[in-house]
Amino acid sequence: MLVEHSERGEAMGKTTGRWTLALAAGLLLGGTAAAQGASDEAYEYFARNCVSCHTIGGGPLAGPDLAGLLDRRDRDWLSAFLLDPAGVIDSGDVYAQALLRDARGVYMPTPPGITADLADKLLTVIAVEDGLDKSRFAGLQLSDRPLTPVDIALGRQLFNGTTAFASGSPACFACHTVEGAAGFGGGRLGLDLTTVYARMEGRKALGAWLGAPPSPVMAPLFQDAPLDADEILALTAYLKHTSESGVEQASSGVLAFLLTGLGLAAVLLVLFDVAWKDRYRSTRRTLVEGRRSPRLASRAVEGMEGTP
Ligand code: HEC
Numbered sequence: 623m624l625v626e627h628s629e630r631g632e633a634m635g636k637t638t639g640r641w642t643l644a645l646a647a648g649l650l651l652g653g654t655a656a657a658q659g660a661s662d663e664a665y666e667y668f669a670r671n672c673v674s675c676h677t678i679g680g681g682p683l684a685g686p687d688l689a690g691l692l693d694r695r696d697r698d699w700l701s702a703f704l705l706d707p708a709g710v711i712d713s714g715d716v717y718a719q720a721l722l723r724d725a726r727g728v729y730m731p732t733p734p735g736i737t738a739d740l741a742d743k744l745l746t747v748i749a750v751e752d753g754l755d756k757s758r759f760a761g762l763q764l765s766d767r768p769l770t771p772v773d774i775a776l777g778r779q780l781f782n783g784t785t786a787f788a789s790g791s792p793a794c795f796a797c798h799t800v801e802g803a804a805g806f807g808g809g810r811l812g813l814d815l816t817t818v819y820a821r822m823e824g825r826k827a828l829g830a831w832l833g834a835p836p837s838p839v840m841a842p843l844f845q846d847a848p849l850d851a852d853e854i855l856a857l858t859a860y861l862k863h864t865s866e867s868g869v870e871q872a873s874s875g876v877l878a879f880l881l882t883g884l885g886l887a888a889v890l891l892v893l894f895d896v897a898w899k900d901r902y903r904s905t906r907r908t909l910v911e912g913r914r915s916p917r918l919a920s921r922a923v924e925g926m927e928g929t930p
Pocket residue numbers: 668671672673674675676684685686687688691694695700703704707711718721722723725727728729730731733744
């Protein structure tokens with residue numbers, strides 16, 4: 623662009639003054655765009671990776687409220703912390719150890735793909751947002767009114783998809799299960815949400831999580847079509863309910879899943895064995911031994927080797 627401009631400028635015999643002006647304008651525009659892009663990227667990164675545990679001015683979640691952060695620590699310390707939270711805590715740093723105690727021993731995970739440059743930009747985002755009357759990261763202000771059976775019922779309908787989300791987001795049941803409704807359609811390990819309310823320690827943290835899910839699978843679905851505060855409150859009510867009443871059923875669901883999984887693994891091993899017979903026996907043995915259920919695996923192998 624710039625080169626084209628200058629060449630055309632010279633070819634057309636424009637004055638050097640004009641040419642310089644064009645160049646300066648080009649640089650200025652380019653520069654602004656670059657700075658804009660960089661901070662947009664840091665904002666987006668913060669929204670994606672930090673708001674599930676931190677607000678700026680909305681009170682603590684799993685991690686401390688970041689309001690007033692740069693009055694508490696200097697940038698160098700904070701940069702080092704963002705690059706390696708556990709490292710700083712374990713170095714014996716007194717301030718970091720106090721943070722860990724306040725967080726009841728929960729370590730902040732190392733932010734994914736963090737670099738010194740990104741850490742610096744994140745601190746700028748935090749400083750700028752902290753200076754505003756109300757940061758966009760003040761967090762979802764969920765009502766703390768008592769939750770009612772009506773909330774629970776609405777939450778269940780939203781979860782199951784019998785009531786649609788205003789934004790048109792997919793029902794949670796497409797990927798999750800609760801209350802031991804396990805089966806091949808739903809309760810895959812890690813996706814059973816029966817006790818997630820207890821695990822996330824309550825309404826505020828779960829609400830914040832659902833307001834901007836940091837999950838790589840959920841984020842793309844819910845970022846542009848976020849749940850509204852009423853929907854989140856209802857889902858939270860439902861998951862509080864399941865957390866307080868459904869634990870036993872759910873764990874038997876998980877157990878059933880595990881057993882089915884092991885059974886399937888055994889069947890697969892046998893099928894593989896038949897298909898591969900004696901070929902690549904040593905390769906297969908290594909594969910088999912690398913599996914998670916060594917006992918079952920070796921039993922399956924023994925069984926096959928016993929047959930003529
Ligand atoms: C899973 C929850 C979690 C996530 C996600 C998380 N943090 Fe933290 N953060 C914590 C906890 C907990 C602490 C307190 C120290 C500790 O226990 O590790 C903390 C502490 C901090 C501190 C020091 C706070 C103070 O008061 O001095 C900063 C700064 C910080 N986090 C920034 C971030 C940024 C920026 C991100 C996103 C890249 C982020 N955190 C993501 C949980 C989290």
